[in-house]
Amino acid sequence: MIILETLFWVIVFLILHTYILYPLMIFLFSRNKNAEDLADHSTVLPSVSVVISFYNEEKILYKKLLNLQAIDYPTSNIEFLFGSDGSTDASVELLKRSIEKNIRVHIFNKRRGKAAVLNDLIFGAMGDIIVFTDANTEFEPQTVRMLVKHFTNPSVGAVSGHLILRSEKDQLKTGEHSYWAFENKLKFMESKIGTLLGATGGVYAIRKELFTPLPSNISVTDDFLIPMNILLKGYRTEFEPTARAYEEMENSIAGDYRRKVRIGAQNINVLPLIAPLLHPRHGFTAFSLWSHKILRWLVPFFLLTITLLLYSLKDISTCYDILYKITLVFWVTGLLGFVADLLKISVGYFGYPYYFLAMNFALFVGTFKAVFGLQKPTWTVIR
Numbered sequence: 001m002i003i004l005e006t007l008f009w010v011i012v013f014l015i016l017h018t019y020i021l022y023p024l025m026i027f028l029f030s031r032n033k034n035a036e037d038l039a040d041h042s043t044v045l046p047s048v049s050v051v052i053s054f055y056n057e058e059k060i061l062y063k064k065l066l067n068l069q070a071i072d073y074p075t076s077n078i079e080f081l082f083g084s085d086g087s088t089d090a091s092v093e094l095l096k097r098s099i100e101k102n103i104r105v106h107i108f109n110k111r112r113g114k115a116a117v118l119n120d121l122i123f124g125a126m127g128d129i130i131v132f133t134d135a136n137t138e139f140e141p142q143t144v145r146m147l148v149k150h151f152t153n154p155s156v157g158a159v160s161g162h163l164i165l166r167s168e169k170d171q172l173k174t175g176e177h178s179y180w181a182f183e184n185k186l187k188f189m190e191s192k193i194g195t196l197l198g199a200t201g202g203v204y205a206i207r208k209e210l211f212t213p214l215p216s217n218i219s220v221t222d223d224f225l226i227p228m229n230i231l232l233k234g235y236r237t238e239f240e241p242t243a244r245a246y247e248e249m250e251n252s253i254a255g256d257y258r259r260k261v262r263i264g265a266q267n268i269n270v271l272p273l274i275a276p277l278l279h280p281r282h283g284f285t286a287f288s289l290w291s292h293k294i295l296r297w298l299v300p301f302f303l304l305t306i307t308l309l310l311y312s313l314k315d316i317s318t319c320y321d322i323l324y325k326i327t328l329v330f331w332v333t334g335l336l337g338f339v340a341d342l343l344k345i346s347v348g349y350f351g352y353p354y355y356f357l358a359m360n361f362a363l364f365v366g367t368f369k370a371v372f373g374l375q376k377p378t379w380t381v382i383r
Helices: 002-030 061-069 091-096 114-123 143-152 170-192 222-232 253-278 284-313 318-342 348-371
Strands: 048-054 078-085 103-108 129-132 137-139 156-166 204-207 236-248
Touching (some): 048 114, 048 143, 061 137, 078 091, 078 114, 114 222, 129 222, 143 236, 156 170, 156 222, 170 236, 170 284, 170 348, 222 236, 222 253, 284 318, 284 348, 318 348
Parallel strands (some): 048 129, 078 103, 156 236
Antiparallel strands (some): 129 204, 137 236, 156 204
């Protein structure tokens, strides 16, 4: 019983550390550090290549083209590279009809996955700065300028923008919106002390010279692996809150669950590739990676373990009995949120436990898909 109690409290501490103690530490460390004040040097703008890998996006590509045309950046210094990963709809024909001179379309007939397409696009890119975005991401006009201004600092290798999620669904507002606001705040604080881990997939930029080709035989998160490889090379990654972009969220948590399973598997696949950063010689970066990422990925396993531990401990102490009942209420509340979502009923505050449990279950499934090689490099649009 002593061993079980010790294990229980160690796991509780680790969960509290990743969600509460670590963010609190980052907040305290970053309080007296001001974000670097970088001017927007409009007369000295680097050449930029915006890369978009897509598959069957005919429903939204026209809107994407209009959004890109509204970007406030000299047309002579920016190009837009679209890569079709074996699209079978009218996406390519739509792009071919575009009359913009700085739009180039690369057609890859065989489906290989996003990583392979990005490798080819970046190899042929003419810009010194690569800006990554997705077909369903909408930039504000100043976003590219806000990203590239950081590269006036030669120590900066990657910059993440600020992605804002939009949805009319209550359960998504209480769940994903709250989580996303928390993550963006954490990224900003990590950036101020030089420990930002990864980027936001729909809006980030890197120096082209620092790009390491992505593995195309496994499914990986490019917005995590690319910035981490840049960290390994000794450069900084930054977060720019004014480089805003917008995405529409899934219509339900069940829809978002599928995306989280894929991302969970991709993150686990990335882990062996960035393992050197986990070594203590990397200082606070290693500490942040363990605290913000590794422990977070272990939470679904922690949740199952502490539930089983409390079941075994509930009879030896009133404290454990109460904690066991609270845990059961939490699981039941999440289940009620799931049922309400299936019935198209407003989830309300049940959205918090439902979202938390659903996304951790997605990570649990994603981990097993990664371990057994079940996550393919290709993807399917769920719009």
